[in-house]
Amino acid sequence: MLDQGSINAEAIAYSLDLFEKGHGRAGESQKDYQPAVRDQGFRRAIQRLQPSCALCGIRMLTPDGHTAVDAAHIVPWSESRNDAITNGMALCRLCHWTFDEGMIGVGDDYRVITSGLLARETNVPGFLLTLTGRPIIAPGDRELWPARDAPAWHRKKLRLRP
Ligand SMILES: [Zn+2]
Structure with a gap:
């Protein structure tokens, strides 16, 4: 087992690795990293790229620069083994x-799609519906945008009942 300091150091190396060669090639970027290193490295890479939510745009930073956004896999790690930035x-x-x-x-046109379930679900904040059709907030570098097949995979899981 690695101590916390080593995990942090490896996570930094892993996140840099993802920036250098993690552009959408499933499996290539995972190497033999421990889950804790992978998790932290992927989070660092995504959060460094974008401090605000790609869908609603909310941006929450602590005074010392920590962000409240999560680094989400579009196709879950359990399915894809893919930590590429373009899967995040x-x-x-x-x-x-x-x-x-x-x-x-997210649609093929990189706009937000919402499910009819949202409109009916009274426990979900209604403002989410206002995101429908809005362009996602994507990284400045087009090469680091979500790969088209990732949101396409996720759309099959969408519960888009009207
Ligand atoms: Zn959001």
Whole structure:
């Protein structure tokens, strides 16, 4: 087992590795890293790329620069073994949850899609519906945008009942 200092150091190396050669090639970037290193490295890479939520745009930073956005896998790690930046999005906790639950997604045109379930679900904040059709907030570098097949995979899981 690595101590925390070593995990942190390896996670930094891993996140840099993802920036250098992690552009959408499933499996290539995982190497033999421990899960704790991978998790932290992927989070660092996505959060460095984008401090605000890709879907709703919320940006929460602590005074010392920590962000509240999660680093979400578009195709879950359990399915894809893919930590490529192009399989990731910075999402706030609410958008992360609704995304994982299949109530919100991203279209081929990189615009937000929402499920009819959202409109009926009184426990979900209504402002999420206002995101429908809005362009996602993507990284400045087009090469680091979500790979087209990742949101396409996720859309099959969307519960898009009208
Ligand atoms: Zn959000």
